[in-house]
Amino acid sequence: MGKRMIMNAFDMNGAMHNSHGLWKHPDSERHRYTELSYWAEMARLLERGKFDALFLADVVGIYDVYKQSREPAIRDAVQVPLNDPALIVPAMAAVTEHLSFAVTVTTTYEHPYAHARRFTTLDHLTNGRIAWNIVTSYLPNAALNHGLAKMIRHDDRYELADEFLEVAYKLWEGSWEEGAVVRDAGRGVYTEPGKVHQIDHEGRFFRVPGPHLSEPSPQRTPVLYQAGSSDRGRDFAAKHAECVFVGGNSKASIKSAIDDIRNKAERLGRDPQSIKMLTGLNAIVGSTRAEAENKLKAYAALWSGEAALAQFGGSSGYDLSAYAPDEYLAYKATDHGQSRAAQFTKQVQNRLTVREVIERIGTLDSRQGRLLTGTPADIADAMQEQLEETGLDGFNLAHLITPGSLREFVDHVVPELQRRGIYQKDYEPGTMREKLFGSGNRLLPEHHPASQYRRALS
Amino acid sequence: MGKRMIMNAFDMNGAMHNSHGLWKHPDSERHRYTELSYWAEMARLLERGKFDALFLADVVGIYDVYKQSREPAIRDAVQVPLNDPALIVPAMAAVTEHLSFAVTVTTTYEHPYAHARRFTTLDHLTNGRIAWNIVTSYLPNAALNHGLAKMIRHDDRYELADEFLEVAYKLWEGSWEEGAVVRDAGRGVYTEPGKVHQIDHEGRFFRVPGPHLSEPSPQRTPVLYQAGSSDRGRDFAAKHAECVFVGGNSKASIKSAIDDIRNKAERLGRDPQSIKMLTGLNAIVGSTRAEAENKLKAYAALWSGEAALAQFGGSSGYDLSAYAPDEYLAYKATDHGQSRAAQFTKQVQNRLTVREVIERIGTLDSRQGRLLTGTPADIADAMQEQLEETGLDGFNLAHLITPGSLREFVDHVVPELQRRGIYQKDYEPGTMREKLFGSGNRLLPEHHPASQYRRALS
Numbered sequence: 001m002g003k004r005m006i007m008n009a010f011d012m013n014g015a016m017h018n019s020h021g022l023w024k025h026p027d028s029e030r031h032r033y034t035e036l037s038y039w040a041e042m043a044r045l046l047e048r049g050k051f052d053a054l055f056l057a058d059v060v061g062i063y064d065v066y067k068q069s070r071e072p073a074i075r076d077a078v079q080v081p082l083n084d085p086a087l088i089v090p091a092m093a094a095v096t097e098h099l100s101f102a103v104t105v106t107t108t109y110e111h112p113y114a115h116a117r118r119f120t121t122l123d124h125l126t127n128g129r130i131a132w133n134i135v136t137s138y139l140p141n142a143a144l145n146h147g148l149a150k151m152i153r154h155d156d157r158y159e160l161a162d163e164f165l166e167v168a169y170k171l172w173e174g175s176w177e178e179g180a181v182v183r184d185a186g187r188g189v190y191t192e193p194g195k196v197h198q199i200d201h202e203g204r205f206f207r208v209p210g211p212h213l214s215e216p217s218p219q220r221t222p223v224l225y226q227a228g229s230s231d232r233g234r235d236f237a238a239k240h241a242e243c244v245f246v247g248g249n250s251k252a253s254i255k256s257a258i259d260d261i262r263n264k265a266e267r268l269g270r271d272p273q274s275i276k277m278l279t280g281l282n283a284i285v286g287s288t289r290a291e292a293e294n295k296l297k298a299y300a301a302l303w304s305g306e307a308a309l310a311q312f313g314g315s316s317g318y319d320l321s322a323y324a325p326d327e328y329l330a331y332k333a334t335d336h337g338q339s340r341a342a343q344f345t346k347q348v349q350n351r352l353t354v355r356e357v358i359e360r361i362g363t364l365d366s367r368q369g370r371l372l373t374g375t376p377a378d379i380a381d382a383m384q385e386q387l388e389e390t391g392l393d394g395f396n397l398a399h400l401i402t403p404g405s406l407r408e409f410v411d412h413v414v415p416e417l418q419r420r421g422i423y424q425k426d427y428e429p430g431t432m433r434e435k436l437f438g439s440g441n442r443l444l445p446e447h448h449p450a451s452q453y454r455r456a457l458s
Numbered sequence: 459m460g461k462r463m464i465m466n467a468f469d470m471n472g473a474m475h476n477s478h479g480l481w482k483h484p485d486s487e488r489h490r491y492t493e494l495s496y497w498a499e500m501a502r503l504l505e506r507g508k509f510d511a512l513f514l515a516d517v518v519g520i521y522d523v524y525k526q527s528r529e530p531a532i533r534d535a536v537q538v539p540l541n542d543p544a545l546i547v548p549a550m551a552a553v554t555e556h557l558s559f560a561v562t563v564t565t566t567y568e569h570p571y572a573h574a575r576r577f578t579t580l581d582h583l584t585n586g587r588i589a590w591n592i593v594t595s596y597l598p599n600a601a602l603n604h605g606l607a608k609m610i611r612h613d614d615r616y617e618l619a620d621e622f623l624e625v626a627y628k629l630w631e632g633s634w635e636e637g638a639v640v641r642d643a644g645r646g647v648y649t650e651p652g653k654v655h656q657i658d659h660e661g662r663f664f665r666v667p668g669p670h671l672s673e674p675s676p677q678r679t680p681v682l683y684q685a686g687s688s689d690r691g692r693d694f695a696a697k698h699a700e701c702v703f704v705g706g707n708s709k710a711s712i713k714s715a716i717d718d719i720r721n722k723a724e725r726l727g728r729d730p731q732s733i734k735m736l737t738g739l740n741a742i743v744g745s746t747r748a749e750a751e752n753k754l755k756a757y758a759a760l761w762s763g764e765a766a767l768a769q770f771g772g773s774s775g776y777d778l779s780a781y782a783p784d785e786y787l788a789y790k791a792t793d794h795g796q797s798r799a800a801q802f803t804k805q806v807q808n809r810l811t812v813r814e815v816i817e818r819i820g821t822l823d824s825r826q827g828r829l830l831t832g833t834p835a836d837i838a839d840a841m842q843e844q845l846e847e848t849g850l851d852g853f854n855l856a857h858l859i860t861p862g863s864l865r866e867f868v869d870h871v872v873p874e875l876q877r878r879g880i881y882q883k884d885y886e887p888g889t890m891r892e893k894l895f896g897s898g899n900r901l902l903p904e905h906h907p908a909s910q911y912r913r914a915l916s
Contacts, residue, residue, distance in 0.1 A: 013579070015639075015648060015649075015673075016648070021646070023641070023643075023648055024643035024646065031641060034582035034583070034673075034675075035582075035583075036548060036551060036552045036583050040552065060571070060572065060575075060671070061671070062669065062671070070651070070654075070669070071651035074648075074649045074651040074654050075646070075647055075648065075649065075650075075651050076646065076647075076648055077648035077649060080649075080671055081634075081639070081649070081671065081672050081673035082575075082671045082672065083575065083578065083579035083582060083671075083672050084572075084575050084576045084579040086545065087544065087545065087547075087548050087576065087579045087580060087583060088548065088579075088583065089545075089548075090494060090545050090546065090547075090548045090549040091548040091549050091551070091552045091583070093494060093549070094494045094498065094549045094552060094553075095552075109569065109572065110572070111567065111604055111605075113518070113603045113604060114518065114542075114567065114568070114604075117518075117540075117541065117542050118542045118545065120541065121471070121541035121542040121545045121546075122545060124492035124493075124541060125492070125493075125494050125545060125546065125549070141667070144665075144666075144667050145571045145666050145667060145668065146569060146571060146572075147569075147664055147665045147666065176539075181473075181539070183481070183489060185481075185482035188479070188482065188533070188534065188762065189533050189534075190473060190474070190481055190532075190533065190534055190535035191473075191532045191533065191535060191538075191539070192533075193528070193529035193532040193533050196528075196532050206605055207602075207605045208602075208603050208604075208605065209599070209602050209603060210603065211520065211528070213518070213519070213520070213538055213539065213540045213541075214539050214540065214541050215473075215492075215539035217492075304646065
């Protein structure tokens with residue numbers, strides 16, 4: 001097998017992720033998201049399909065920018081109701097052996113000391129099958145709910161995130177030496193006190209003496225995911241991330257983002273090829289193209305444009321209800337973030353009217369590039385082409401209906417990809433990091449900035 | 459069956475809880491605490507024994523008061539290494555049907571908005587089998603690790619906890635009306651926006667507009683546990699708690715604490731008998747008394763006095779290494795808390811020398827009252843007597859070695875208690891609150907202060 005394709009399922013622990021309005025489809029089982037059995041079945045399905053991981057997105061607030069109201073989001077379940085993503089992982093880990101889990105946690109509203117223990121715990125319980133998707137949170141409502149009068153500005157959130165990572169690295173990499181836990185009954189020593197160190201972190205945002213409360217887990221630092229698409233976000237990804245979720249509506253824009261992040265990483269002394277690049281994907285599979293197109297039509301009929309605009313409003317900061325339809329959209333910097341949604345407004349500014357933007361965002365079949373419709377061979381062709389032309393390493397597969405969209409992908413597209421020799425037929429042994437980067441790569445490599453904290457502590 | 463005995467297992471997600479030094483026992487499997495299978499086996503064992511719940515204690519710092527050093531605690535695994543308690547619950551819930559889980563979370567270092575979502579998520583995933591043990595954290599190291607220059611004073615921590623609960627009640631009880639989620643595909647309404655409310659909390663410590671991110675879970679507010687033993691702590695328990703973990707080294711002191719909390723609750727308009735009172739228990743079971751005594755001797759030989767003193771130091775604020783052995787211990791108020799350990803110093807002040815105190819704390823067989831050793835009938839007698847003479851409703855059963863201590867209790871003491879008609883032979887249906895308080899009691903009762911937030915919001 002040449003370069004194998006990495007495959008994640010892209011989901012959220014809530015009533016709906018990004019398949020706007022499709023909770024209405026009779027085959028959707030999504031309302032079962034509150035049940036452990038739903039997630040156990042999902043995990044087994046993905047492991048049967050040899051997926052690398054289930055990627056769980058998260059937000060910690062309501063989408064209330066569009067129409068300056070939370071009503072559109074609540075009515076159509078736009079990422080609300082939404083439960084905590086970390087808590088479904090242990091039950092899924094218990095019924096799988098190889099599937100990994102990427103869990104989103106914000107650095108803006110959590111504390112690194114408690115956070116570090118949560119992820120060490122997850123890494124222990126999953127035997128090293130855990131990743132952390134680092135976000136800085138774009139929703140204004142999230143800031144308010146955490147007691148802030150207004151959002152921390154975008155670039156300042158990244159300053160804070162940088163220091164949060166520094167604290168976490170010190171706890172994960174520098175506090176407990178390898179071999180600290182000896183369980184020597186003869187000497188009465190469970191842990192060698194001399195091998196557990198304070199971290200004595202004192203920074204601009206955090207003061208954490210340590211030591212870490214948990215003993216080292218298989219990977220110590222979880223595999224680090226990030227999805228920064230702004231310039232500052234890409235700097236952050238280039239410094240920290242092992243897997244980057246890259247946006248872009250065309251192969252050219254994806255390639256440009258990938259090249260930029262790899263260049264930045266190289267300038268920071270990291271191996272640029274060691275960063276795995278993933279992009280979003282939706283697939284509608286039919287045994288014939290006509291069958292797939294008919295499914296698309298059925299989905300499009302249930303699609304909710306209002307939900308899509310609510311999601312766009314929260315993630316970009318643009319309330320598209322506040323513009324005249326014939327107005328050309330002009331880019332403005334907002335503190336909401338430089339998300340894919342915000343990037344999109346940059347690309348179309350002064351070129352599309354608000355009416356055209358709304359049509360583009362609010363309809364399902366306008367999602368070109370990221371929505372593949374056709375036979376398994378069609379879909380495999382398009383995926384393969386994307387990988388070859390962009391430098392991508394793989395995909396985050398979203399769903400239209402769940403678990404149906406994932407099941408048809410596992411049953412029909414995965415075998416096609418396997419026949420082509422670009423998709424794993426069996427899992428590699430070891431932790432998530434070893435599965436992604438090869439045997440022996442249980443820990444972060446020496447060229448990663450976290451490694452400096454390993455021996456620097458006394 | 460008359461008044462049935464409530465039974466919890468009392469544990470922690472770490473290498474050791476309170477069985478100081480007994481990790482050295484060859485039958486201890488405790489080092490497997492990092493494995494999901496360990497906890498799944500534990501949950502199945504407890505469900506076989508018809509336990510009400512597994513009670514998971516927690517601390518978020520190191521015990522470093524004794525000898526002004528963290529070394530004794532680290533060497534003997536005194537609640538370090540320690541992992542997050544909430545994350546083992548979903549995997550245990552998946553392999554049980556009735557067992558409940560009481561999870562400790564501090565109000566001092568978490569944020570109520572994120573916390574409320576975590577517990578709603580747990581309540582969903584467990585089908586309403588979740589309790590929250592509310593603590594305010596007594597370890598100075600925990601304060602430092604969360605960026606505080608010094609601990610928040612004991613009584614101020616309770617002020618903060620009171621407001622934390624108010625925010626949480628508003629989110630759990632007042633944000634989403636019953637029937638808000640309709641999933642009406644015809645009208646395209648997943649949730650009725652008019653039935654999801656902001657909470658607009660503005661207080662001394664928190665400002666949280668809401669709404670809650672999660673839809674209501676079976677119990678809405680988890681069953682509330684508390685273990686306050688100071689006067690302020692008892693006020694807090696009387697106001698909020700549904701189950702109180704009562705300290706005391708004698709039946710008289712337990713009865714006095716129970717009477718005090720019930721009186722306080724009554725003055726606040728609550729039904730005093732609706733608060734379930736539990737106390738700690740250790741049991742060493744033999745088919746004969748001699749066999750049990752021999753087990754005790756084996757445990758005592760492995761017991762670690764240093765570990766016990768390290769634990770006492772952190773939980774009381776008294777560094778017993780800093781006194782002359784012949785000095786009489788004098789009570790002093792500390793910010794560490796009014797824990798059972800601190801209470802103990804109050805009881806023995808000016809009566810025992812420090813040497814005597816150290817002997818009392820540091821040896822296993824001095825733990826009279828809370829350590830029962832004998833045949834199943836002996837242990838059942840003593841438990842029954844405690845319940846009859848104190849007003850207790852049940853016990854938190856700790857272990858000496860695990861899972862051995864629990865297994866012998868389940869296999870031998872539980873059947874004895876069942877024969878006596880004071881222990882359930884089968885679980886009641888429903889949520890944890892219904893199992894504790896009877897059918898129909900899915901939600902907090904009207905006389906609980908949380909109920910005022912139900913309709914007060916617009």
